[in-house]
Amino acid sequence: MKKLITLVLSVVFIFTMFIGCGNSNKDAKDSNMNSLERVKKSGKLTMGLDDSYPPMEFRDSQNNLVGFDIDxxxxxxxxxGVKPEFTITDFNGIILSLKSSKFDMILSTLSMTExxxxxxxxxxxxxxxxxxxAVKKGNTSITKAEDxxxxLVGYQLGSxxxxxxxxIEGIKNLKSYDKVTEAFHDLSLGRIEAIIVDGQVGGYYMKKDGGDYTILKEKLTKEPVGIGFKKEDKELRDAVQKAIDELKKEGTLSKLSIKWFGYDIYKE
Structure with missing residues (x-):
C-alpha cells in the first residue's frame, strides 16, 4: 500500500511540475512581448481617466460614460483592431496608477507639463x-486675474x-476639489468666487448651463494635451500616434470637436 501511495504521489508531483513549467514558459513568452503585442493579444486597449471632466470625459444623465476623449x-x-476599455481613477493619482499597470494609457485631458x-x-x-x-454670471468684481x-478661488486637485x-498673487484662499463638477456646483451656490479651469471645460459649462457663468477673456496658460504611456511602452505609443494622425487626416477629430466643443479646433 505504501508503495502504491508513493507511486501516486510521484505521478501527481511530475504532473504538477509539468503544468508549472508550461505556465512558466507561457509567462516568459508574454513578458518578452512589447506593449503593442500585449494589447493585440489581449484584444483590448485599457484607458485610465477621471469621469468628472466634461466635455472631455464625464457621465451623462443616464450615467453613461461620454465625452470627447471617450469617443x-x-x-x-x-x-x-481591439476593444476599448475604460478604467475610472482619481486624477490626482492617475500617473501612479499608470505606472502600476492598472491600464495601458492615460486618456484624461493630461496636460504635457515638464x-x-x-x-x-x-x-x-x-x-x-x-x-x-470662470465666475458666476453677474459678478462684475472680477474681470481679470488681478481681481x-x-x-476665494477653486481648482481641481492634481490638475x-x-x-x-x-x-496669481494675493488670492485669499484656494480650495481644492476632487472633481471639477463639484467646483462648478460651489461656484453656482456662491461658496467660491471663481474657478481656474481648462478652457474647453469652462466653455462647456457656460454653454450647458444657459449662461450661468462668465469666462474671462484673459488666458492664464497655453497647454498642449497628450495621451500618456509608461516610459517603456514606445511601441504602443507609436501605434496610437499613427491612429491619431489618421483620424485627423480623415476628418474624424474635426467631427468630434464640433460635436463636443461646438467648433473645429483642428481647422487651420
Missing part, C-alpha cells in the same frame, strides 16, 4: 488647451489649474 479612445481602439514628461511617455498634442478663469486678490492659480 477618441473608441476610435483609436478601432484603428488598433514634470509629467519626465514620468510619462506622451503622444504629440491632440489638443492645445489652457487655463482660464482675484482677496478672493494644472492649481499651478496656474498659485502663480
Amino acid at each position: 477618441l479612445g473608441k476610435e483609436i481602439a478601432k484603428k488598433l 514634470k509629467r514628461q519626465k514620468e510619462v511617455l506622451f503622444t504629440e498634442p491632440y489638443i492645445v488647451g489652457g487655463q482660464i478663469i 482675484l486678490k482677496g478672493k 494644472t489649474s492649481e499651478n496656474a492659480a498659485r502663480k
Whole structure:
C-alpha cells in the first residue's frame, strides 16, 4: 500500500511540475512581448481617466460614460483592431496608477507639463488647451486675474489649474476639489468666487448651463494635451500616434470637436 501511495504521489508531483513549467514558459513568452503585442493579444486597449471632466470625459444623465476623449479612445481602439476599455481613477493619482499597470494609457485631458514628461511617455498634442478663469454670471468684481486678490478661488486637485492659480498673487484662499463638477456646483451656490479651469471645460459649462457663468477673456496658460504611456511602452505609443494622425487626416477629430466643443479646433 505504501508503495502504491508513493507511486501516486510521484505521478501527481511530475504532473504538477509539468503544468508549472508550461505556465512558466507561457509567462516568459508574454513578458518578452512589447506593449503593442500585449494589447493585440489581449484584444483590448485599457484607458485610465477621471469621469468628472466634461466635455472631455464625464457621465451623462443616464450615467453613461461620454465625452470627447471617450469617443477618441473608441476610435483609436478601432484603428488598433481591439476593444476599448475604460478604467475610472482619481486624477490626482492617475500617473501612479499608470505606472502600476492598472491600464495601458492615460486618456484624461493630461496636460504635457515638464514634470509629467519626465514620468510619462506622451503622444504629440491632440489638443492645445489652457487655463482660464470662470465666475458666476453677474459678478462684475472680477474681470481679470488681478481681481482675484482677496478672493476665494477653486481648482481641481492634481490638475494644472492649481499651478496656474498659485502663480496669481494675493488670492485669499484656494480650495481644492476632487472633481471639477463639484467646483462648478460651489461656484453656482456662491461658496467660491471663481474657478481656474481648462478652457474647453469652462466653455462647456457656460454653454450647458444657459449662461450661468462668465469666462474671462484673459488666458492664464497655453497647454498642449497628450495621451500618456509608461516610459517603456514606445511601441504602443507609436501605434496610437499613427491612429491619431489618421483620424485627423480623415476628418474624424474635426467631427468630434464640433460635436463636443461646438467648433473645429483642428481647422487651420
